Amino acid sequence: MAPRFPFSAVVGHDDLRLSLLLNAVHPAIGGVLVRGEKGTAKSTIVRALAALLPDLDVVPGCRFACDPANPDPDCPDGPHGAGADRRPSRLVELPVGATEDRLVGSLDLERALTEGVRAYQPGLLAAAHRGVLYVDEVNLLHDHLVDLLLDAAAMGRAHVEREGVSVSHAASFLLVGTMNPEEGELRPQLLDRFGLTVQVLASRDVSTRTEVIRRRLSYEADPAGFAADWADADAELAARIVKARAELPNVVLPDTELRRIAAVCAAFEVDGMRADLVVARTASAHCAWRGANTVTEEDVEIAVRLALPHRRRRDPFDEPGVDEQQLQEAMQQASAEIDDDPDDDPDGGESPPESQAPQQQQQQQGEGKAPKDQAPAAPSSAFKARLLQVPGVGEGAPGRRSRARSTGGRTVRSSTVDGHGLHLIGTVTAAAPHQRARGRDGAGLRLTGEDLRLAVREGKEGNLVLFAVDASGSMAARQRMSAVSGAVLSLLRDAYQRRDKVGVVTFRGTEAQVALPPTSSVDAAVARLRKLRTGGRTPLADGLLKAHKVLSVERLRDPRRRPLLVVVTDGRATAARPGHDPVQDSLRAAAMLAADGVATVVVDCENGPVRLGLADKLATALDGVCLRLEQLSAEQVAGVVRATRAA
Structure with missing residues (x-):
C-alpha cells in the first residue's frame, strides 16, 4: 500500500493545516469543518493528519481502544487485566452510504445464530475512539446518522439500544468533516457542533499552482521516495504536537x-x-x-x-x-x-436607547428605495414555514421532507420479498416454531431459506422543490410582492433545512424564464429571488409550461427524486399566445402537469374584500391543494400539507 501524501508537503491552505494541528493539540476544541470547492486537496490533508498523531497505549485485546492508565469502567470488553500494547492513532472514515449498524454497531449475527448468545459487534464510533473520525461530504450524510454522530460527539460516549442489546462505550474522537457547498448546505445543528471551520479555495497564484502540480506529479511517480523526502518535516510536526500537548x-x-x-x-x-x-x-x-x-x-x-x-x-x-x-x-x-x-456601566454596554431605534429603523428603511416600476421588492420578514410534503413513499435522495424507503433508515417491518439487510428478529421468529421438527439439538438455530426476512427501512427523502413565481403587475400593483418574496424566502429556508434540490421559474410580461435551474445550492436561489423584478402582464400558462419542461428534464436526470411544484400566484392570467384565451391556456397547461402526477401546492396571493378564487380553480386543475399566503406559517396553522396527487 502506497504511503499517504505527507502533511508537510501540502502547498498553502495555512488555516486548514493550523486548524487540524490545534485540534490535535487540544481535541476538546471540537473538530474541524472544511468547506471548499472540489479539487482543493481537502481529503488529502485530512488523511495525512493521522500520520502526525502520537501512538496510543491500548489495553491488549480491547476492541474499544481503552487506555491502560485510565480504562473505561463500563467497557463492554472489561474488566481489563494488566499490560499494554502500542499502536498508531487511527483515522476512521464514515462513508455517506453507511448504515446505522455500521456506525454504532449491532448484534453479532454469527454468534447469535451459531451459539445462541447475544453479543455486540462494535461499529465505527468504537473504532474511532481516541483517534480521528473523518466524514467526507458530511452535508450529504443521512439525517438519522447525523443525530447519532452528534450525540456521541457531544457526550464522548456511544449508546446502543436495539435487538436485545444494551451497550454503552467511550467514543471520544477528533471529528473532521469536509463538504462542497455547491452540493448543499449543512444542517445548522451539526454546523454548530464543529469547533472550527475553514474555507478552502484553490490558489489563483501561478507560482503556487505550479508547485502544487510539481509535488503531486512527484508523489505519483514515486510515493515512497516522495514520502521519505518529507519524513523529517512530518516528524518535526509530530514532535511539536506531543510537546504542545504536554505544555x-x-x-x-x-x-x-x-x-x-x-x-x-x-x-x-x-x-x-x-x-x-x-x-x-x-x-x-x-x-x-x-x-x-x-x-x-x-x-x-x-x-x-x-x-x-x-x-x-x-x-x-x-x-x-x-x-x-x-x-x-x-x-x-x-x-x-x-x-x-x-x-460601572448599568447598561452593560448594550445598544442605544429605544428612543433612538425608530429613527435608525426609519433611516435604514428609507435607504436604497427603488422605483415602483420594475424594481426588486424587498422581501418581508421570513418565518418558519409549515411542512409541505409529496404524498406516498418514494426512494429519493436522503433528506427531511417526504417519506421514503431507504437502506439506512429506521426498520418499520420485515418482509420476504423486499428490503435491505437481514431482519434478525423476523428471521428468528419465523424459524423458532420449526426447530423441533428440524431436529435441533443444543445451541444454535437451524435455518432454511424460507425463514429469511428482510428489513424494510423507512426514512425521509429530499425532493425537487420547483417554485413558479408570478412576478407580474397584478401582484406588484397591490404591493404584494414583498410578502410573496418573504414567503418564498421562508419556503427556501425550509428547503435548505430539509436538504431539497430547488429551482425557480418566474413569469411576467410576455414569457416565463428559468431564474434558477434545479440545484442543491439553495443560497443561489435566494440570491436570484432578491434580484427579482416585477411588472407587466401575467403569462400564467407560459409559467406552467416552463415548469412542466423543467420537471420533465429533471425526471430524466434524477428519476428517483420526486418533485413538488409550488406555484405562487393570485391565479390571474392576462397574457397568452395570439388568438388564444389566457385562462383556457392556463387550465390546459395545468392539466398536463396533473396528468404527469406532479404534486402541486398553489399559494394564493389574492387579497382584498372581494376574492375571485382564481387560485382555487387553478389548484383544482392541477389536482393539488391551495393555501392562502398566511397559511404558510407553521406558527399560525399547524399540520402537514400533502399535495393531492400520489406519486
Missing part, C-alpha cells in the same frame, strides 16, 4: 483575555456560549503550539478567525465568514472594554 495544562488564560473573548463573541452576536468556549480552547492550544505559556491578544484573534465564521450566520443564507473590518472593530472595542469595571 497545554500549564497554559494560563488571563482574565483580560477571557473578557476579550466574551466581548468579541458578544459583538458578533453568536448564539449560545459554545463559541466562547471554543475560542478560549483554541487560543490556549495556539499558545501551547507556539511554545508560550500565557494567552495573548494574538492567540485570541487567530482563534476568532477559525471559530466564528460558521457561527455568525444569522440566517441560513448569510455568507459564512468573518468580515475583516468587523473583526478589527470588534477587537478594538474589546480592547477598550477589558479594563472597565462591568459594575
Whole structure:
C-alpha cells in the first residue's frame, strides 16, 4: 500500500493545516469543518493528519481502544487485566452510504445464530475512539446518522439500544468533516457542533499552482521516495504536537483575555456560549503550539478567525465568514472594554436607547428605495414555514421532507420479498416454531431459506422543490410582492433545512424564464429571488409550461427524486399566445402537469374584500391543494400539507 501524501508537503491552505494541528493539540476544541470547492486537496490533508498523531497505549485485546492508565469502567470488553500494547492513532472514515449498524454497531449475527448468545459487534464510533473520525461530504450524510454522530460527539460516549442489546462505550474522537457547498448546505445543528471551520479555495497564484502540480506529479511517480523526502518535516510536526500537548495544562488564560473573548463573541452576536468556549480552547492550544505559556491578544484573534465564521450566520443564507473590518472593530472595542469595571456601566454596554431605534429603523428603511416600476421588492420578514410534503413513499435522495424507503433508515417491518439487510428478529421468529421438527439439538438455530426476512427501512427523502413565481403587475400593483418574496424566502429556508434540490421559474410580461435551474445550492436561489423584478402582464400558462419542461428534464436526470411544484400566484392570467384565451391556456397547461402526477401546492396571493378564487380553480386543475399566503406559517396553522396527487 502506497504511503499517504505527507502533511508537510501540502502547498498553502495555512488555516486548514493550523486548524487540524490545534485540534490535535487540544481535541476538546471540537473538530474541524472544511468547506471548499472540489479539487482543493481537502481529503488529502485530512488523511495525512493521522500520520502526525502520537501512538496510543491500548489495553491488549480491547476492541474499544481503552487506555491502560485510565480504562473505561463500563467497557463492554472489561474488566481489563494488566499490560499494554502500542499502536498508531487511527483515522476512521464514515462513508455517506453507511448504515446505522455500521456506525454504532449491532448484534453479532454469527454468534447469535451459531451459539445462541447475544453479543455486540462494535461499529465505527468504537473504532474511532481516541483517534480521528473523518466524514467526507458530511452535508450529504443521512439525517438519522447525523443525530447519532452528534450525540456521541457531544457526550464522548456511544449508546446502543436495539435487538436485545444494551451497550454503552467511550467514543471520544477528533471529528473532521469536509463538504462542497455547491452540493448543499449543512444542517445548522451539526454546523454548530464543529469547533472550527475553514474555507478552502484553490490558489489563483501561478507560482503556487505550479508547485502544487510539481509535488503531486512527484508523489505519483514515486510515493515512497516522495514520502521519505518529507519524513523529517512530518516528524518535526509530530514532535511539536506531543510537546504542545504536554505544555497545554500549564497554559494560563488571563482574565483580560477571557473578557476579550466574551466581548468579541458578544459583538458578533453568536448564539449560545459554545463559541466562547471554543475560542478560549483554541487560543490556549495556539499558545501551547507556539511554545508560550500565557494567552495573548494574538492567540485570541487567530482563534476568532477559525471559530466564528460558521457561527455568525444569522440566517441560513448569510455568507459564512468573518468580515475583516468587523473583526478589527470588534477587537478594538474589546480592547477598550477589558479594563472597565462591568459594575460601572448599568447598561452593560448594550445598544442605544429605544428612543433612538425608530429613527435608525426609519433611516435604514428609507435607504436604497427603488422605483415602483420594475424594481426588486424587498422581501418581508421570513418565518418558519409549515411542512409541505409529496404524498406516498418514494426512494429519493436522503433528506427531511417526504417519506421514503431507504437502506439506512429506521426498520418499520420485515418482509420476504423486499428490503435491505437481514431482519434478525423476523428471521428468528419465523424459524423458532420449526426447530423441533428440524431436529435441533443444543445451541444454535437451524435455518432454511424460507425463514429469511428482510428489513424494510423507512426514512425521509429530499425532493425537487420547483417554485413558479408570478412576478407580474397584478401582484406588484397591490404591493404584494414583498410578502410573496418573504414567503418564498421562508419556503427556501425550509428547503435548505430539509436538504431539497430547488429551482425557480418566474413569469411576467410576455414569457416565463428559468431564474434558477434545479440545484442543491439553495443560497443561489435566494440570491436570484432578491434580484427579482416585477411588472407587466401575467403569462400564467407560459409559467406552467416552463415548469412542466423543467420537471420533465429533471425526471430524466434524477428519476428517483420526486418533485413538488409550488406555484405562487393570485391565479390571474392576462397574457397568452395570439388568438388564444389566457385562462383556457392556463387550465390546459395545468392539466398536463396533473396528468404527469406532479404534486402541486398553489399559494394564493389574492387579497382584498372581494376574492375571485382564481387560485382555487387553478389548484383544482392541477389536482393539488391551495393555501392562502398566511397559511404558510407553521406558527399560525399547524399540520402537514400533502399535495393531492400520489406519486
